[in-house]
Amino acid sequence: MQRLGSLHHHFFLGSRKPLLNPCPFYSFISICTFSYSPDSTEVIYDNLLKSCDGLAFLKQIHLVLTTTSLIDKSPHLGAQIIIKYAQFGDPNSARALFDHINIHGDKPSSFLWNTMIRAYANGGHCFETLQLYSVMHRAGISPNNYTFPFIFKVCASNSLILLGKVAHGDALKTGFDSDLYVEAALVDMYAKGDQFCDGRKIFDEMSMKDLVCWTAMITAYEQAEKPEEALILFQKMQQEGLLADSVTIVSVASAIGRLGHAKRAQSVHCYAIRHLFLEEICVANSVIAMHAKCGDMDKARLVFDMMDERNSISWNSMLSGYTQNGKASEALLLFDEMRDSGCELNPVTALIMVAASAYLGSSHLGRKFHDFILDSKMKVDMNLWNALMDMYAKCGDLETAVEIFSGIHPSERDVCSWNVLISGYGMHGYGKEALKLFSRMQEEGVEPNHITFTSILSACSHAGLVDEGRKCFRDMTKSVTPEMKHYACMVDMLGRAGLLQEAFDLIKEMPAPPNDSVWGALLLACKIHGNMELGKIAANNLFQLEPNHTGYYVLMSNIYAAQTADHENPYWQEVYRKVESLTIEMKLAGYIPDLSCALHDVEEEDKEHILNYHSEKLAVAFGILMIDSGMAIRVTKNLRVCNDCHLAFKYISCIYGRRIIVRDANRFHHFQGGSCSCKDYW
């Protein structure tokens, strides 16, 4: 062996260059052939093949073995060459050799058949894999525990579960179904093919499960958007004493990302650090995506910045994280960095950047990325076309969105293309057109999904098409179970149309407890239509569900405020007129409204308007109108009096020569002759 080793070494150093010309190489190998017994020759070639790192080199070796007929004598070397061809992405050459052996050599062993099947399967050649599997049967060669995993793998990744089931039957007949690898592949196939129960059943009945089986099942749950189940299984796996490896962690991180659990995200991150998994690009990428989905872009960025090597998935995860967290401008900055880094910009990158443009509502930017896509000659798949349409619709350019849609061949359009356009029409207020598209879509045989129904209900809502919306909802319940968001759309639609009781009845009929978006839609409708009674019910539910969401408190407070202004006071018109004349009189006397007291972020003009109708000003105006001039005007208020009202009351006390006594949340203010007892310190 020592001798062979050095010979091998010598060959490698000495004849690399002449390889371009087969002659010297060939004569050298010939010498070897004569110098050693056939067994030793086989070992030499075996070593040669092991060190072979390119297709050209491999073809040379193949040629020599063919001309010396060694290929027909050594099935082992034949198999090694087939394996190498597959590794270098040349399954056709592998197949040619396989066929050659089939004709010239002994009948290929099941080992060789498996090798060829594997070459096809790993190269993603689904049809060839399955065809060879069937030829194998006809040739009378039995598949074994090495055959089945590859068959199941291609069935899984090409959604050919029926064919997979047939092969499963073969495995049962031959008794290989209880092999660990076969079982793991079956679990994977059934789970990926939406046949969870079958996959889970096999998994549960396995006599022995290793880490790969657990990971396959965990991954299946995660990819089927069942992250809770994935994590429950992960916990069980740990209870069984198995330790997660980097592949497991990738799936667990994805599951946690889906759930948005920031705390668990941190613990997975730590685990990955402790086990040095973050050095693997795949793990780092999934940890980045996890933090991004949990809303923590700083942590995502930290991982990203620490990476020694990044691929396009790393960059894209960051870009999409920034976009999804409302930091589109950060995404734009990072995109420039990505371009400078020389990393490949792929269709996913383009998709994210188009979505970022849509988020910013900038058709200028969106168009720039559209041009970039066309210039880069990258393949524009349906997802990217859909994103472009969505971007144009969201940037106010519905015409271009429609233009793109019309340019796509009808057979190419998927359900998402229709959804994008329907929602585009909806958000532009064209409810009738959205409905027409919805019918056209069904006529063309495209099955609507839950997003289609959300889009169409929302379109009806914005256009006030209540009857049509009701009908869509009824039709929808025939084929799919309505989700929260559909109820929210319905409540919004009915509520906007003033059908508050019907909206409330619908909420009461819901099979599951309504969430915040359903109650939020009702509350908004109550605000629009001034319904205090239902508003209180909606608000109370919202305050329990989302106690920290300030927007709902503001909405409810506005309902109360509107009710106050809602003219219960028979003199309201006089009061409002008085406030207006008071303002003019005060301004003549030098009053400048203190706009900083109007806390809403609105135009200056609106701020002044809001200030004028502060409840204490209305009360004082009412007092001036109603109370004898000799008497003090007394106002009681439950909040601290604002600066602007305080200033105004000083002016009024002077202009009208009246005492105004205001009790606010903390103290009394006595206004008289242009000043206040608090001496402006309160």
Add this chain to the structure above:
DNA sequence: GTAGGGTTAG
């Protein structure tokens, strides 16, 4: 005797 399964962005 040779060979094998589970992974990340949208």
